[in-house]
Amino acid sequence: MPITRRTVLCATTATLALPAIARRGLAEEPIRIGWLATFTGPLASPTIGFDRGVRYATDQINSRGGVNGRMIQIISRDTQGDPSKAVNATQEVISREKVHAIWGPVNSGELLATTPIMARFKMPSLVAGVVNSLIDPVKYPNAFRVTPSNIQWDGAVRNYCKNILKAKKVAITADATGYGTSAHDDSVASFKKDGFEVVYDGVIDPAQPDVTPDLLRAKNAGAEVIVSWTVSAGMAARMMNARGALKWDVPIAGHPALGTGEIGKLVNKPEYWEKVYQVGYRNCSYGPDGKLPKADQDFVDSVRGKIPLNDTSLWWVASGVDSIRLIAEAVEKTGSSDSAKIIGYWNTLNMWPGLYGHYSFTPRQHNGFLDSDVVMSKANSQRDGAFDLAPGYA
């Protein structure tokens, strides 16, 4: 082919234009976020709340033109609470869907299986499990916890028992699940270390029809508070019913499941749900003035009528919003969806103000949730997915 001036001109123009075209092409590439959660099955309740937050934050960011012109694309997979399905979903979204970051899975059993896989791919991941071993900045430098750990939950309960309830003798109960057994062991050790006298401790089958004998043991041992680590609404309600039947005026404090709406239907009398305090979050709790902290109050007011909150927990929705915003902000500030840059950005966060709580990370500390954001709430006080602070908090 003869080389003419016209050929040279066209080739030069194309060469000069290529980077711009390429840049534009990249700019339009969506930010793909893997959203792995238990959408179906018995453990699906939290996902319903999380998902509302994820969709809300995504729609909000995309409606404003996305992040640096890039839309957020949520790639969700249903893990059904099954670790093997979670592993498959993790590998699929990383290898085939080429996601830039992952949020989920949202229960500890699945996370124990998927966290090493995400680490192998250096995939930025936000962790919503409470099991302590999930976070290790040396083994898993890509994993950042955006919920409290078991230690923080336990710490909130211990502080409340010690400083506000002024209890010295505690009874510690847990259900006979993997989570319950581990929480029981950790809790007994930490309460003893903190100077409490653990007068009774027991791991109870959540299907046990009547827990009166267990509570009788605790009562006879002189317990001044019952600490409960169960996710089973049935077991928690049976405990409250047995306490009521024994006319034992002792507080119960523990797992956030103590405030689940199902318990309200299962207690024999509404007053049996009194003096029950669950782990809660300052940002998602009503203060003595009956209002949430301003950012969360504004959020609740703005989504009223758009996102149902009365059938879920506000913190689930808030956590979903925060996670998408954390990923979006990392891409916005670094101008890149590169894994290393997202991880590097998260490592610099200090008191990042989320709806759910404040997050701080360093390269050596990936438990980001602030201790003081974990508080105790009145279990029977749910309104719009949030709870009243337990008595004794300012």
Next chain:
Amino acid sequence: MLAAILAAGLGVGATYALIGITYNIMFSASRVMSFTAGQLGMIGGVLGALFINRLGLPIPLGFILALAGCALVGVVTEIIAVRPVLRALDQHLYVLSTLGFALMIQTFTAIEWSTEPQPFPRLLGIGNGGPLDEKFWLPLAACAATIIGLELLYRRTLVGRAFLAIAEDNFAARALGLPERNLRMASFAMAGAVGGLAGFAAGELLLAFFANGPNLNFYGFVPVALGGLGNNRGAVIGGLALGIFQQAANFLMGGVVASVAVFAVFIVVLLAAPQGLFGAPAARRV
């Protein structure tokens, strides 16, 4: 304290005993250990809560419909999970077929009902949660009524004698012209109703929960083994003993350790009396 443990133990034990009787009725009619017995108890509670709490039916009507529903499930069990494997009893295929059907029942209930325990209605409103509360003695009353009813049926009625004939020797019974298949279906319907009665009477204790089935299957089998297969009176004594021992162990040792203690005693008893405490050693024709 003793009263609370006794009340809880007797209430729970009577429920186990009724599930044991359910096993026995199905076994007598078919020589099959149907592992749907616990699920029938679960369905009794769920249907009771469905008819009375959700649909607002009067308690007597809800009770009758719940038992009828369970009887229907019993018949379906016979048709789907038992009849096809009767010719190969020695291969024990019924273990797989009845367990599979039990799993289907549980999954269907989880999808259609709820995966969370649901409240069961207060039936009579007697008691305040203490040892005299109805939730403890209703299963006992149901157990007593069942055992008396079954004794009357088997001893005083022609149909009852036909049931016994089938249980004794179904070939001979057929040779005498007894409708073996219809009697077997009737037995499974009766077993369904007894299992449903267990779940309904103990609904305030167990709640209407889809996951109650495996527990009832498990603990309901213990009285059968303790009392001797096919021996209803033995099942009642075994069930009540199990309930009291279980609650006492909960008090003395607590939670999961108590379950270990229950099964340790169970194994020791079976080692000492393999045919059960009230069962006779099986005779073998030589």
